[in-house]
Amino acid sequence: MANYSSRVRTDIARWLQADLIDVSTADVLTRDVEANERKSLSFGSILAMMAALLFGAAVLIFVAANWEAIPRLARVAALFAIILAGYVGGGALKTRDHAAIGEALWIIAAAAFGGSIALIGQMYHLSGDETSALITWGAGTALAAVALRSNPLTVASVGIADAWLFLRGFDYFGHAEFPHLFVVVASVLFAISFWTRSQAARHLIILSVIFYLVLLFTEHETLQVAVPLIVVSTLLFAAAIFAAGPVDRILQLGGRLPLHALIGFLSGLAMVQFELAGESNNSAFGIASAVALAGIVAAIVLGGRESRGLRWVAYAGFAFELAIIYVVMLQSMLDTAGFFLAAAVLLGLLALVILRVEKRMRARA
Amino acid sequence: MTGKRLIISAVALALVQIGFLSWIIAGRAAILRDGRQVLLRVEPIDPRDLLRGDYILLSYDISRIPVKLIANIPAGKLTSDDTPIVVRLKQGADGYWEATAAWFGQAPAPAASDEADIVGHVAEGWDLSVATTIAPNYGIERFYLPEGEGMAIQNDMRVRPFGIRVAIAADGAAQIKALMDGDKTLFEEPLY
Numbered sequence: 001m002a003n004y005s006s007r008v009r010t011d012i013a014r015w016l017q018a019d020l021i022d023v024s025t026a027d028v029l030t031r032d033v034e035a036n037e038r039k040s041l042s043f044g045s046i047l048a049m050m051a052a053l054l055f056g057a058a059v060l061i062f063v064a065a066n067w068e069a070i071p072r073l074a075r076v077a078a079l080f081a082i083i084l085a086g087y088v089g090g091g092a093l094k095t096r097d098h099a100a101i102g103e104a105l106w107i108i109a110a111a112a113f114g115g116s117i118a119l120i121g122q123m124y125h126l127s128g129d130e131t132s133a134l135i136t137w138g139a140g141t142a143l144a145a146v147a148l149r150s151n152p153l154t155v156a157s158v159g160i161a162d163a164w165l166f167l168r169g170f171d172y173f174g175h176a177e178f179p180h181l182f183v184v185v186a187s188v189l190f191a192i193s194f195w196t197r198s199q200a201a202r203h204l205i206i207l208s209v210i211f212y213l214v215l216l217f218t219e220h221e222t223l224q225v226a227v228p229l230i231v232v233s234t235l236l237f238a239a240a241i242f243a244a245g246p247v248d249r250i251l252q253l254g255g256r257l258p259l260h261a262l263i264g265f266l267s268g269l270a271m272v273q274f275e276l277a278g279e280s281n282n283s284a285f286g287i288a289s290a291v292a293l294a295g296i297v298a299a300i301v302l303g304g305r306e307s308r309g310l311r312w313v314a315y316a317g318f319a320f321e322l323a324i325i326y327v328v329m330l331q332s333m334l335d336t337a338g339f340f341l342a343a344a345v346l347l348g349l350l351a352l353v354i355l356r357v358e359k360r361m362r363a364r365a
Numbered sequence: 366m367t368g369k370r371l372i373i374s375a376v377a378l379a380l381v382q383i384g385f386l387s388w389i390i391a392g393r394a395a396i397l398r399d400g401r402q403v404l405l406r407v408e409p410i411d412p413r414d415l416l417r418g419d420y421i422l423l424s425y426d427i428s429r430i431p432v433k434l435i436a437n438i439p440a441g442k443l444t445s446d447d448t449p450i451v452v453r454l455k456q457g458a459d460g461y462w463e464a465t466a467a468w469f470g471q472a473p474a475p476a477a478s479d480e481a482d483i484v485g486h487v488a489e490g491w492d493l494s495v496a497t498t499i500a501p502n503y504g505i506e507r508f509y510l511p512e513g514e515g516m517a518i519q520n521d522m523r524v525r526p527f528g529i530r531v532a533i534a535a536d537g538a539a540q541i542k543a544l545m546d547g548d549k550t551l552f553e554e555p556l557y
Contacts, residue, residue, distance in 0.1 A: 091375035095368030
């Protein structure tokens with residue numbers, strides 16, 4: 001692949017020189033080659049990325065060890081050197097057709113930036129918690145993603161934002177405030193992902209936003225989170241199915257928006273069900289469960305044929321629904337043996353449904 | 366993106382990030398160099414940080430400010446807002462500095478020459494009735510140590526008084542300068 005793209009690039013340069021195409025066309029063509037090149041993740045580039053992540057982790061842990069044998073200023077200088085060498089060296093390699101190694105070096109540089117923040121905190125005993133350090137780190141990484149137009153760096157900054165959300169959301173450091181800032185962060189990163197052509201980042205962001213809403217729900221236990229999530233997910237699902245082409249041209253999610261919408265829909269309904277489960281009157285819970293099951297069936301009928309992933313999300317949702325309906329509606333009647341019997345029956349039922357649907361899908365395909 | 370532009374972006378990016386980090390270091394070093402020095406009495410709480418390694422959590426005497434010291438609580442206010450707090454310090458007879466007054470927001474008048482103002486932060490929701498205390502943060506509640514040394518020092522700190530020498534900038538930002546065991550300096554921080 002690298003061979004082909006490098007050949008095309010020399011061709012583009014030649015066409016440009018021969019005045020067959022103008023500069024902007026050459027730029028567009030080069031970008032297109034690059035974008036499509038990225039889609040084929042080779043084994044080598046995966047290994048390079050893993051090596052970069054390990055190296056980055058080594059840098060961070062080395063900082064954490066606070067090893068006195070090397071003076072602090074030397075440690076700072078070493079990290080600064082890694083930042084400079086990583087970004088510039090990565091850029092140089094990228095222009096010389098070693099894109100995978102170049103991106104890996106950028107990841108190392110971003111890790112060194114995070115390590116430097118931690119080291120400064122350690123040098124001056126800054127007691128601001130890790131979450132604010134994570135914000136700075138994530139912002140620096142997002143800046144790097146924009147400046148270098150890098151897909152892996154975009155994913156990395158989403159990952160750092162998620163780590164921040166996770167730590168804050170579960171109140172790891174004992175703060176009372178809820179991380180509402182995440183919505184802003186997610187929107188900014190979503191916008192960045194178009195510039196950096198990072199479809200992976202967009203998928204991760206959408207899932208993270210759903211996770212944020214789940215956290216919000218556990219914090220406040222309110223239907224004000226769940227109902228809009230259900231409505232928006234339903235609308236998005238409909239849009240993604242009935243206007244698949246235009247919607248995907250805008251969002252560029254590789255046709256996987258229905259999957260996200262279904263996850264959002266089921267998460268929202270699960271919130272409603274948890275909220276209603278405690279009430280003595282089960283009829284509202286029954287309605288919510290019926291809506292969830294209907295939604296799952298509708299999703300399979302409307303989008304199941306095109307997407308195996310969607311079907312498996314639907315099955316997982318179905319399994320969850322069976323479990324929660326059983327626990328809420330029937331638990332009082334049965335003892336432990338009864339529970340196992342019921343679990344066996346439910347699992348058997350689930351297997352039956354999955355097997356039948358998969359068979360029908362195969363037959364139709 | 367053409368090759369040259371990418372390299373230029375990469376260089377600019379690296380310089381921006383390194384510049385940003387250097388700016389933080391320079392700011393902190395400036396406080397250490399120029400700040401007013403005060404000695405505060407501390408006791409340890411508990412160690413360890415995910416990214417930055419071993420540390421002792423420090424609780425200062427001034428980490429608990431009696432509400433009656435705060436001069437500008439509006440009448441009828443029951444709980445605190447999320448706000449900065451200025452705590453005025455004065456050296457006691459034993460050499461340790463103690464809080465003599467405090468204000469939410471800003472101090473009405475600058476500190477006298479034998480006093481120092483440290484700026485902390487108060488979380489929302491502290492009870493403001495007269496007999497209680499509130500717990501501001503000053504950003505100096507951690508002391509990082511080489512791996513493995515945290516526990517020993519922390520255990521010593523439980524049996525005899527330790528102090529932290531702190532440098533306070535003109536704007537009230539505080540920076541740990543040294544860890545003191547009685548009169549003995551255990552760790553002295555270099556500027557960089």
